[in-house]
Amino acid sequence: MKEIGTARIEAFSDGVFAIAATLLVLEIGVHSPTGARLGRELLRIWPSYLAYVTSFLTIGIIWINHHHNMRAIGHADRTFMFINLLLLLDVAFIPFPTKLVADYLKGPGNKTAVIAYAATLLVMAALYTIWWRYARTGRRLIDPDVKEAELRAIDRGFAPGVPLYLVVFVLAFVSPLAAVILTLLLAAFYLPSATLFAER
Amino acid sequence: MKEIGTARIEAFSDGVFAIAATLLVLEIGVHSPTGARLGRELLRIWPSYLAYVTSFLTIGIIWINHHHNMRAIGHADRTFMFINLLLLLDVAFIPFPTKLVADYLKGPGNKTAVIAYAATLLVMAALYTIWWRYARTGRRLIDPDVKEAELRAIDRGFAPGVPLYLVVFVLAFVSPLAAVILTLLLAAFYLPSATLFAER
Amino acid sequence: MKEIGTARIEAFSDGVFAIAATLLVLEIGVHSPTGARLGRELLRIWPSYLAYVTSFLTIGIIWINHHHNMRAIGHADRTFMFINLLLLLDVAFIPFPTKLVADYLKGPGNKTAVIAYAATLLVMAALYTIWWRYARTGRRLIDPDVKEAELRAIDRGFAPGVPLYLVVFVLAFVSPLAAVILTLLLAAFYLPSATLFAER
Amino acid sequence: MKEIGTARIEAFSDGVFAIAATLLVLEIGVHSPTGARLGRELLRIWPSYLAYVTSFLTIGIIWINHHHNMRAIGHADRTFMFINLLLLLDVAFIPFPTKLVADYLKGPGNKTAVIAYAATLLVMAALYTIWWRYARTGRRLIDPDVKEAELRAIDRGFAPGVPLYLVVFVLAFVSPLAAVILTLLLAAFYLPSATLFAER
Numbered sequence: 105m106k107e108i109g110t111a112r113i114e115a116f117s118d119g120v121f122a123i124a125a126t127l128l129v130l131e132i133g134v135h136s137p138t139g140a141r142l143g144r145e146l147l148r149i150w151p152s153y154l155a156y157v158t159s160f161l162t163i164g165i166i167w168i169n170h171h172h173n174m175r176a177i178g179h180a181d182r183t184f185m186f187i188n189l190l191l192l193l194d195v196a197f198i199p200f201p202t203k204l205v206a207d208y209l210k211g212p213g214n215k216t217a218v219i220a221y222a223a224t225l226l227v228m229a230a231l232y233t234i235w236w237r238y239a240r241t242g243r244r245l246i247d248p249d250v251k252e253a254e255l256r257a258i259d260r261g262f263a264p265g266v267p268l269y270l271v272v273f274v275l276a277f278v279s280p281l282a283a284v285i286l287t288l289l290l291a292a293f294y295l296p297s298a299t300l301f302a303e304r
Numbered sequence: 305m306k307e308i309g310t311a312r313i314e315a316f317s318d319g320v321f322a323i324a325a326t327l328l329v330l331e332i333g334v335h336s337p338t339g340a341r342l343g344r345e346l347l348r349i350w351p352s353y354l355a356y357v358t359s360f361l362t363i364g365i366i367w368i369n370h371h372h373n374m375r376a377i378g379h380a381d382r383t384f385m386f387i388n389l390l391l392l393l394d395v396a397f398i399p400f401p402t403k404l405v406a407d408y409l410k411g412p413g414n415k416t417a418v419i420a421y422a423a424t425l426l427v428m429a430a431l432y433t434i435w436w437r438y439a440r441t442g443r444r445l446i447d448p449d450v451k452e453a454e455l456r457a458i459d460r461g462f463a464p465g466v467p468l469y470l471v472v473f474v475l476a477f478v479s480p481l482a483a484v485i486l487t488l489l490l491a492a493f494y495l496p497s498a499t500l501f502a503e504r
Numbered sequence: 505m506k507e508i509g510t511a512r513i514e515a516f517s518d519g520v521f522a523i524a525a526t527l528l529v530l531e532i533g534v535h536s537p538t539g540a541r542l543g544r545e546l547l548r549i550w551p552s553y554l555a556y557v558t559s560f561l562t563i564g565i566i567w568i569n570h571h572h573n574m575r576a577i578g579h580a581d582r583t584f585m586f587i588n589l590l591l592l593l594d595v596a597f598i599p600f601p602t603k604l605v606a607d608y609l610k611g612p613g614n615k616t617a618v619i620a621y622a623a624t625l626l627v628m629a630a631l632y633t634i635w636w637r638y639a640r641t642g643r644r645l646i647d648p649d650v651k652e653a654e655l656r657a658i659d660r661g662f663a664p665g666v667p668l669y670l671v672v673f674v675l676a677f678v679s680p681l682a683a684v685i686l687t688l689l690l691a692a693f694y695l696p697s698a699t700l701f702a703e704r
Numbered sequence: 705m706k707e708i709g710t711a712r713i714e715a716f717s718d719g720v721f722a723i724a725a726t727l728l729v730l731e732i733g734v735h736s737p738t739g740a741r742l743g744r745e746l747l748r749i750w751p752s753y754l755a756y757v758t759s760f761l762t763i764g765i766i767w768i769n770h771h772h773n774m775r776a777i778g779h780a781d782r783t784f785m786f787i788n789l790l791l792l793l794d795v796a797f798i799p800f801p802t803k804l805v806a807d808y809l810k811g812p813g814n815k816t817a818v819i820a821y822a823a824t825l826l827v828m829a830a831l832y833t834i835w836w837r838y839a840r841t842g843r844r845l846i847d848p849d850v851k852e853a854e855l856r857a858i859d860r861g862f863a864p865g866v867p868l869y870l871v872v873f874v875l876a877f878v879s880p881l882a883a884v885i886l887t888l889l890l891a892a893f894y895l896p897s898a899t900l901f902a903e904r
Contacts, residue, residue, distance in 0.1 A: 112314060112371050114712060119322030122719030126727065126796045127326065134804070139813025142804070146820060157793065164789040168782065171712050182368065189364040193357065196326045204334070204342070213339025220346060312514060312571050319522030327526065382568065389564040393557065396526045404534070404542070413539025420546060512714060512771050519722030527726065582768065589764040593757065596726045604734070604742070613739025620746060 110180055113188060114171075120192040121167040124199060125160050131203040132156060151209035155221075158284055159202040161291035162225065163195060166232065173258055177239050178247030187238055191231045197224055205284060218280035222273040225287065229265040236262050310380055313388060314371075320392040321367040324399060325360050331403040332356060351409035358484055359402040361491035362425065363395060366432065373458055377439050378447030387438055391431045397424055405484060418480035422473040425487065429465040436462050510580055513588060514571075520592040521567040524599060525560050531603040532556060551609035558684055559602040561691035562625065563595060566632065573658055577639050578647030587638055591631045597624055605684060618680035622673040625687065629665040636662055710780055713788060714771075720792040721767040724799060725760050731803040732756060751809035755821075758884055759802040761891035762825065763795060766832065773858055777839050778847030787838055791831045797824055805884060818880035822873040825887065829865040836862050 132152045137145040180188075201224045204217035239245040240255060268290055276283040332352040337345040380388075401424045404417035439445040440455060468490055476483040532552040537545040580588075601624045604617035639645040640655060668690055676683040732752045737745040780788075801824045804817035839845040840855060868890055876883040 112318065115315070115318050115715070116322050116367060116371075118712065118715050118719060119318060120326050122716050123323055123326040123723055124329075125792070126720050126723040127330065129724075129796055129799050130330070130727065130730070132800045136807075137813075139808050139811050139816075142808060142813035142816040146804075146816065156797070160793045160796065161789065164792070167716060168785050168789070171716075185368050189361065189368070192325070192364070193360045196329055196360065197356070199329050200332045204346075207336070208339055208342060211339050213337075213342035216339075216342040216346065312518065315515070315518050316522050316567060316571075319518060320526050323523055323526040324529075327530065330530070385568050389561065389568070392525075392564070393560045396529055396560065397556070399529050400532045404546075407536075408539055408542060411539050413537075413542035416539075416543040416546065512718065515715070515718050516722055516767060516771075519718060520726050523723055523726040524729075527730065530730070585768050589761065589768070592725070593760045593764070596729055596760065597756070599729050600732045604746075607736075608739055608742060611739050613737075613742035616739075616743040616746065 110174055110177055113180055113185060114174055117170060117188065117192060118167070120196055121163055121170070124196045125163045125167075127199050128156050128159050128163075128202055131199055131206055149206070152206040154284060154288070155202045155205040155209070158205075158288040158291065159198050162287065163198060165291050165294050166195065166228070169232075169261065173236060176247060176250045176254060176258060177245050178250075179245055181245065184235075184238060184245055187231065187235045191228065191235055194224060194228045194231055198228075200224075209280060209284065214280040215277060218276040218283050219273070222269065222276040222283055222287070226266070226269040226273050229269040233262055233266055310374055310377055313380055313385060314374055317370060317388065317392060318367070320396055321363055321370070324396045325363045325367075327399050328356050328359050328363075328402055331399055331406055349406070352406040354484060354488070355402045355405040355409070358405075358488040358491065359398050362487065363398060365491050365494050366395065366428070369432075369461065373436060376447060376450045376454065376458060377445050378450075379445055381445065384435075384438060384445055387431065387435045391428065391435055394424060394428045394431055398428075400424075409480060409484065414480040415477065418476040418483050419473070422469065422476040422483055422487070426466070426469040426473050429469040433462055433466055510574055510577055513580055513585060514574055517570060517588065517592060518567070520596055521563055521570070524596045525563045525567075527599050528556050528559050528563075528602055531599055531606055549606070552606040554684060554688070555602045555605040555609070558605075558688040558691065559598050562687065563598060565691050565694050566595065566628070569632075569661065573636060576647060576650045576654065576658060577645050578650075579645055581645065584635075584638060584645055587631065587635050591628065591635055594624060594628045594631055598628075609680060609684065614680040615677065618676040618683050619673070622669065622676040622683055622687070626666070626669040626673050629669040633662055633666055710774055710777055713780055713785060714774055717770060717788065717792060718767070720796055721763055721770070724796045725763045725767075727799050728756050728759050728763075728802055731799055731806055749806070752806040754884060754888070755802045755805040755809070758805075758888040758891065759798050762887065763798060765891050765894050766795065766828070769832075769861065773836060776847060776850045776854065776858060777845050778850075779845055781845065784835075784838060784845055787831065787835045791828065791835055794824060794828045794831055798828075800824075809880060809884065814880040815877060818876040818883050819873070822869065822876040822883055822887070826866070826869040826873050829869040833862055833866055 132149070134142070134145045134149065201217070201221035205221050208214050208217035236258065240259070243255075246255065272283050272287050272290070275286060332349070334342070334345045334349060401417070401421035405421050408414050408417035436458065440459070443455075446455065472483050472487050472490070475486060532549070534542070534545045534549065601617070601621035605621050608614050608617035636658065640659070643655075646655065672683050672686050672690070675686060732749070734742070734745045734749065801817070801821035805821050808814050808817035836858065840859070843855075846855065872883050872887050872890070875886060
């Protein structure tokens with residue numbers, strides 16, 4: 105029987121990443137204002153745009169990294185597929201706290217909303233680190249052609265993930281808006297930094 | 305003309321599995337509480353989280369098994385594609401009873417909601433067994449390279465499916481909450497047990 | 505530069521088919537009845553289930569045929585991609601009239617709802633026939649290895665499509681329920697009949 | 705380690721294009737009229753159909769062009785993936801202004817709605833041009849086998865994009881309906897014109 109390849113894991117993961125990112129737009133809505141007030145309403149809902157862009161870029165960056173790291177993985181086992189499933193479960197959940205941020209960022213409830221959002225991202229970072237640790241320990245699922253130096257480069261890319269989202273989580277208790285903006289900056293700047301540190 | 309390959313069946317199936325799993329999050333919602341009550345509301349809707357995790361893992365496990373079993377299948381015919389379509393029809397329906405469980409698990413209507421949920425999963429298990437039986441009988445669609453021992457291992461993986469979901473269905477009449485928790489445990493533990501029994 | 509292959513057309517088409525089919529479930533909803541009335545409400549909305557199954561199978565059958573017929577097509581041009589896009593535009597629209605059927609089949613407005621539904625399917629059948637005619641005329645996009653007999657078999661599969669959906673459309677003016685049931689039967693029986701007539 | 709191929713970028717992009725296009729249908733809805741008024745209501749919401757067709761074809765045409773142009777691209781780097789992600793972020797946002805157009809085109813608020821719609825498409829055209837410029841400058845990501853004449857043909861296809869959507873944007877301030885119709889015509893006629901100018 106053919107071995108468990110990585111192609112179909114990637115296909116399913118790509119699907120969940122793409123759908124979760126695209127569903128985010130459904131969370132944006134105006135409360136049917138009269139036409140004359142539409143312009144003002146579109147400005148008033150700026151937290152929806154901030155939350156949309158932050159979550160879309162965050163999911164996108166995870167996807168790019170998932171793509172990048174899967175290249176080091178030569179085969180999969182069922183435990184790995186289960187960890188991957190838990191990671192996707194968390195990613196697919198992101199639209200819900202994103203909507204909370206969109207709806208509550210400007211008034212009371214903003215701390216609760218952003219704490220829920222940050223907790224979802226922190227769990228994601230933790231699951232993603234476990235995902236990599238499982239595959240990498242003893243080169244369990246690593247393609248034999250991949251060099252140790254390449255694995256260490258990926259390790260360096262993972263290292264700041266959990267600490268940074270822990271900072272976001274703590275910051276949510278102090279300043280919810282700052283925590284969302286930091287999340288956006290992480291997504292926007294993770295790419296170049298990942299290029300600096302994680303590439304060969 | 306090229307033969308009906310299995311690649312595009314997998315692509316369409318992966319799509320439906322991934323979308324059905326990701327749509328589940330749309331079922332989670334808070335009834336626009338005031339900000340001060342958001343925290344309490346997020347705790348109050350715990351059945352939404354339970355239903356989300358249960359359905360996501362269940363769909364994910366079916367997907368992993370579908371993936372696993374398709375590797376034994378060498379080609380497809382139209383009847384097989386139709387059975388696969390019925391299976392996907394049931395999987396794509398799961399978000400609806402999931403929402404019923406999320407909305408009604410804590411009050412009157414909980415039996416009705418969980419019975420509908422369990423019935424959907426029982427039909428799924430039955431269709432999936434038919435799916436495998438059709439392909440396997442007389443090695444109708446089996447790849448010639450796959451050994452009988454491998455097929456018997458997959459058979460053993462299928463054997464508990466219908467009986468277990470029948471237990472869930474019966475349990476739904478007695479204790480709806482216990483039926484949902486059993487469904488979650490089945491999804492969470494099916495993976496290791498499948499590893500023990502179904503693998504070479 | 506690489507030629508326009510058919511693989512990515514299939515990927516995009518598969519995506520739209522799978523998403524349109526899976527979105528159908530979002531159209532099913534109960535109007536938040538009290539728990540005691542949930543069972544009655546779940547029976548009352550039977551048109552939602554009928555509409556869901558009918559549309560899911562119809563989209564699924566088109567997908568299976570699309571899959572089947574793409575195997576005869578060796579390459580694509582931009583006009584073909586545009587016709588394919590119009591076909592997908594119509595397929596992706598199906599959830600809207602499906603919801604109309606679900607909501608109005610049992611009372612006044614049932615004719616209007618089913619006429620809109622049947623018109624959408626008739627346009628689909630017409631666009632799909634144009635899709636095939638364009639590729640097939642003068643073997644414009646046909647793989648050189650495909651025999652004329654195979655093309656004629658596919659022709660026979662297409663022949664009844666527009667007439668049958670025209671019957672559904674006319675029937676919608678007389679008996680909306682009968683028109684929906686006929687649509688379901690077409691989807692359920694098209695597969696075996698296609699096997700009889702269109703296969704080698 | 706395997707190089708960053710273009711296959712998975714295409715898979716993720718195809719996913720977002722397909723989902724964004726298919727989600728558009730969720731924006732179409734009738735406000736639960738009584739059955740007797742359903743026919744009138746279905747006519748009254750013509751802006752929903754216009755907005756649906758315009759956005760679906762626009763997303764479809766971008767997808768066809770994305771497909772076409774990816775064939776010239778031999779490999780990807782992280783910056784390119786990030787630009788691609790921003791492009792998808794904008795494409796996935798389209799359902800929101802599409803709904804604004806559907807809801808407000810016929811009354812006050814029509815200018816605001818169509819300006820938001822046109823701005824989204826203008827940003828898309830700009831990001832897409834940057835996407836191509838980045839890959840093409842100094843043949844940074846171009847497949848070595850692609851000839852300069854082919855690249856210049858693609859350049860000619862990109863040239864009118866930003867100016868045309870700028871015209872739509874300006875027109876939105878004068879006549880919102882005309883701006884939407886022009887957008888539809890651009891999508892409907894871009895294909896043949898692209899065939900005339902961009903093909904070998």
